[in-house]
Amino acid sequence: MVFSKKQNGQASSPEMVVKFLENTMPFNELDHEMIRDLARHCRVDFFPKGTRLLTAGETELTHLYLIQRGGVKSFITDDEGDVTLKDYRGEGSCIGALGIIRGALANLDVETVEDTFCFLLPRQIFLELIDQQPVVAQYYLKSFSEKIVHTAYSELRHHRVSRRSSEDLYLFSVTAGDIIKQGPWKISSTAIIQQAAAEMTGHRVGSLLVHDPDDPENIIGIITDKDLRTKVVAAGLAYSAPVSEIMNSPVRRVLSKAICFEVLLQMMAMGIHHLAVEQGGRIVGVITSHDIMLLQGHSPYYLFKEIVAQQEFGGLYPLSEKIPDVVRSLIQEGGKAGNITRMIAVLNDHILDRMLTLLEQEIGPPPVRYCWLLLGSEGRREQTFKTDQDNAIVYADPKDEAQRIEARSYFAELARLAIDHLVKCGYPLCPGEIMATNPLWCQPYSVWAGYFDKWIAAPDPKELLNVSIFFDFRCGYGDATLADDLRNHLISQTRRHEIYLLHLARDCMASRAPLSFFKNIIVEKNGEHKNKLDVKHQGLTPFVGFGRVMALKYGVKETNTLARLQVLSEEGHISQELWSAASNAYELQMHLRLIHQLRKIEQGEPPDNYIDPAQLTELDKRMLKEAFGVIERLHGLLANIFPLM
Amino acid sequence: MIPFLKSIKLFRKPHPVLERNRQLFVDFNQSRPLPEYNFVVCDTELTGLNWRRDEIISIGAVRVVDLQIELAATFHQYVRPRNLNHNQATFIHRITPEQLREAPPLEEVLPEFVDFCGDSLLVGHFVGIDMDFLNNAARKVLNGTLSNPCIDTMRLARLYKEARSASDYGHCDQSNSYNLDDLSQEFGLPRFKPHDALEDALQTAYLFLFLVKKLGRGEVLTLRQLYQLKPLWHLL
Numbered sequence: 001m002v003f004s005k006k007q008n009g010q011a012s013s014p015e016m017v018v019k020f021l022e023n024t025m026p027f028n029e030l031d032h033e034m035i036r037d038l039a040r041h042c043r044v045d046f047f048p049k050g051t052r053l054l055t056a057g058e059t060e061l062t063h064l065y066l067i068q069r070g071g072v073k074s075f076i077t078d079d080e081g082d083v084t085l086k087d088y089r090g091e092g093s094c095i096g097a098l099g100i101i102r103g104a105l106a107n108l109d110v111e112t113v114e115d116t117f118c119f120l121l122p123r124q125i126f127l128e129l130i131d132q133q134p135v136v137a138q139y140y141l142k143s144f145s146e147k148i149v150h151t152a153y154s155e156l157r158h159h160r161v162s163r164r165s166s167e168d169l170y171l172f173s174v175t176a177g178d179i180i181k182q183g184p185w186k187i188s189s190t191a192i193i194q195q196a197a198a199e200m201t202g203h204r205v206g207s208l209l210v211h212d213p214d215d216p217e218n219i220i221g222i223i224t225d226k227d228l229r230t231k232v233v234a235a236g237l238a239y240s241a242p243v244s245e246i247m248n249s250p251v252r253r254v255l256s257k258a259i260c261f262e263v264l265l266q267m268m269a270m271g272i273h274h275l276a277v278e279q280g281g282r283i284v285g286v287i288t289s290h291d292i293m294l295l296q297g298h299s300p301y302y303l304f305k306e307i308v309a310q311q312e313f314g315g316l317y318p319l320s321e322k323i324p325d326v327v328r329s330l331i332q333e334g335g336k337a338g339n340i341t342r343m344i345a346v347l348n349d350h351i352l353d354r355m356l357t358l359l360e361q362e363i364g365p366p367p368v369r370y371c372w373l374l375l376g377s378e379g380r381r382e383q384t385f386k387t388d389q390d391n392a393i394v395y396a397d398p399k400d401e402a403q404r405i406e407a408r409s410y411f412a413e414l415a416r417l418a419i420d421h422l423v424k425c426g427y428p429l430c431p432g433e434i435m436a437t438n439p440l441w442c443q444p445y446s447v448w449a450g451y452f453d454k455w456i457a458a459p460d461p462k463e464l465l466n467v468s469i470f471f472d473f474r475c476g477y478g479d480a481t482l483a484d485d486l487r488n489h490l491i492s493q494t495r496r497h498e499i500y501l502l503h504l505a506r507d508c509m510a511s512r513a514p515l516s517f518f519k520n521i522i523v524e525k526n527g528e529h530k531n532k533l534d535v536k537h538q539g540l541t542p543f544v545g546f547g548r549v550m551a552l553k554y555g556v557k558e559t560n561t562l563a564r565l566q567v568l569s570e571e572g573h574i575s576q577e578l579w580s581a582a583s584n585a586y587e588l589q590m591h592l593r594l595i596h597q598l599r600k601i602e603q604g605e606p607p608d609n610y611i612d613p614a615q616l617t618e619l620d621k622r623m624l625k626e627a628f629g630v631i632e633r634l635h636g637l638l639a640n641i642f643p644l645m
Numbered sequence: 646m647i648p649f650l651k652s653i654k655l656f657r658k659p660h661p662v663l664e665r666n667r668q669l670f671v672d673f674n675q676s677r678p679l680p681e682y683n684f685v686v687c688d689t690e691l692t693g694l695n696w697r698r699d700e701i702i703s704i705g706a707v708r709v710v711d712l713q714i715e716l717a718a719t720f721h722q723y724v725r726p727r728n729l730n731h732n733q734a735t736f737i738h739r740i741t742p743e744q745l746r747e748a749p750p751l752e753e754v755l756p757e758f759v760d761f762c763g764d765s766l767l768v769g770h771f772v773g774i775d776m777d778f779l780n781n782a783a784r785k786v787l788n789g790t791l792s793n794p795c796i797d798t799m800r801l802a803r804l805y806k807e808a809r810s811a812s813d814y815g816h817c818d819q820s821n822s823y824n825l826d827d828l829s830q831e832f833g834l835p836r837f838k839p840h841d842a843l844e845d846a847l848q849t850a851y852l853f854l855f856l857v858k859k860l861g862r863g864e865v866l867t868l869r870q871l872y873q874l875k876p877l878w879h880l881l
Contacts, residue, residue, distance in 0.1 A: 041717060042716050043714060045712070045714075045854070046854035048859055050863075069834070069835045115855070117851065
């Protein structure tokens with residue numbers, strides 16, 4: 001019996017499913033009739049937050065889940081019960097496609113993280129669709145391979161940074177055959193191990209193919225550096241034993257026309273680093289995981305090598321411009337924001353190191369020991385892209401008046417030249433003039449100690465806030481003992497005068513978590529950035545401020561916010577649970593900020609911190625909301641430790 | 646004369662479709678778990694709220710099987726009212742008089758609807774109003790009333806909101822409206838366009854799934870448990 005009546009001109013096929021499918025990849029590629037037909041086969045189900053949808057290795061997939069509203073997380077639980085989060089999926093995503101296509105049980109645990117409505121498309125209908133519609137099949141196959149890479153590379157949460165150059169696509173265009181440079185180097189299975197080692201050394205290779213003694217074309221095994229280490233040296237095997245005793249057999253092969261991406265997948269899947277490359281039935285060489293890694297441009301390591309090798313200022317300028325490329329590739333490879341900002345700090349530090357080394361060569365050695373201090377986000381190793389310079393110089397107390405004068409003029413000159421070079425490298429001047437060129441911030445140790453004494457012992461709340469970035473100082477270049485001494489001095493002074501911390505804590509608590517962001521109310525109330533989230537000041541600063549106050553209070557020397565939180569947790573000042581919630585919340589926001597800034601740079605605009613809610617997915621918003629919830633908890637803790645008097 | 650006619654009508658046999666309907670519920674058992682029942686979530690569009698004077702102009706319904714909404718089986722039908730003139734309500738419902746003039750009369754639509762309902766329980770938002778009109782119409786054209794047990798999502802929503810506010814003092818932004826649209830917004834459900842019988846039925850079906858599963862708190866309720874839920878039940 002058909003109840004769907006159409007004689008009134010009112011079709012009762014489910015309009016909203018049709019609309020949903022029309023806006024969801026890959027169904028949007030299908031024609032309208034087909035979408036209507038699919039829609040009629042769907043059912044709607046509701047899963048409250050926290051419902052387990054799939055259990056790895058157990059759940060049989062009877063239908064595809066399409067998320068209409070809500071979100072899920074997928075994760076893996078290992079034998080010891082440890083849970084590794086794999087992925088969040090939100091509206092428009094699907095669950096179970098891979099399992100259905102492979103005819104296998106679910107390979108991940110999936111649980112709803114919000115109240116979730118799903119359309120359920122029966123397995124059979126989905127399989128028919130895959131069968132008949134190449135666009136759909138292609139979409140899923142592509143997304144699987146991307147997903148596999150994506151998980152393999154690690155914890156990339158959102159893959160939304162555009163690929164700018166074709167270099168990044170090497171993995172998808174270069175074939176195994178293109179990569180083989182030499183060889184194949186091979187040895188008879190009857191040869192002795194020592195001879196094999198000698199040949200490997202002679203050819204400067206890490207592996208040798210092993211052939212049948214009677215037929216050099218018949219490859220029967222492979223030996224690698226690792227075999228020599230583990231099976232010979234470590235096991236005490238005689239060097240005169242035949243190679244056949246330690247070879248791995250048979251040799252795994254790939255076709256020379258296979259793209260490197262497939263090669264990498266195969267290596268990852270089998271957990272091996274060497275594959276023989278076969279062409280027309282013959283082994284023509286060996287490809288290693290290292291060869292493939294070399295394909296990826298913008299490696300931070302190469303940039304690092306280029307920086308430390310620079311002999312001229314002019315050569316340093318363009319190198320700092322390359323940092324965004326490195327950052328992009330790190331984000332794409334799934335680097336965590338905390339690691340990426342630390343990487344940026346390392347690269348910036350090397351540029352500074354190189355630059356000041358060259359400067360000392362140019363103007364002569366300093367009259368006394370000195371330390372180039374980095375403050376604020378640089379001091380915390382939390383820079384993203386080009387942020388303002390915040391630096392200072394502390395030098396050893398001169399022993400007499402003549403040295404005092406000499407030191408003053410030397411460091412003034414050093415600062416002037418250094419800041420100039422830094423600007424040319426693309427680091428903008430600090431509008432607040434917190435730079436070594438400001439005579440106030442280029443002083444001997446005793447003056448610096450006096451500054452901190454004054455800020456701590458007789459705090460003027462307003463001034464204190466202006467100088468809060470000084471508390472995050474670290475040594476950027478030069479004699480680190482000066483910075484260490486200053487840090488120890490600060491810690492011992494703090495023990496005696498905690499009162500200034502109260503001002504810092506109160507300032508932290510003054511900023512409210514921007515939860516209204518999610519009620520579609522105003523975020524920034526006016527001006528150019530109306531209705532946008534200032535992720536730095538509204539989102540990240542509360543964490544930075546918390547880390548700073550708590551680190552000062554408990555004498556933690558770290559300046560990096562995540563490191564401060566970790567030490568605070570290890571020493572029992574905050575609970576482990578709060579530590580993990582706070583680090584996740586902080587890192588997530590850093591991640592969103594990095595992606596946002598990278599996008600700005602790619603659009604040719606200066607990077608800023610204003611995130612438009614329209615750029616965020618529902619899932620981002622949900623995660624941000626959780627992150628903001630943590631801010632309230634931090635405030636609660638501060639209010640306990642620093643009660644209002 | 647008039648009492649005489651009435652008494653004749655009373656003694657007339659109910660329409661066969663109602664007889665079948667009655668048979669389906671003779672041994673109705675409330676102790677099974679909810680997924681084992683079929684539900685039909687329905688909504689009627691009316692010319693007004695006075696059940697003596699106003700009439701049904703459209704019926705929309707979706708079936709819920711295994712606590713999942715079946716999109717393949719929906720019911721949507723306009724009904725030609727006896728009196729086409731007094732129905733201002735049609736403007737709200739975006740139904741044109743033309744559409745109504747072309748629609749079949751209740752005598753045709755109602756038996757189809759009763760068939761569509763089959764052995765399902767009827768679910769609606771303020772379902773009492775829909776039932777008043779449906780039964781009134783059934784008495785007129787089918788000589789009887791529907792036997793399907795009913796579930797009111799409004800009642801479930803009230804239970805859920807009470808349970809929630811009692812267990813979560815911090816929850817302050819909930820409204821006191823029990824209007825279908827407001828509830829859907831409050832609970833974050835996907836939204837449908839109001840004042841269309843089928844869309845409203847779908848909206849109600851979403852609300853129904855949401856409430857039944859939320860009220861169960863991870864457990865599958867039996868129909869009897871659902872009926873017996875009391876306000877503030879979780880505190881007892």
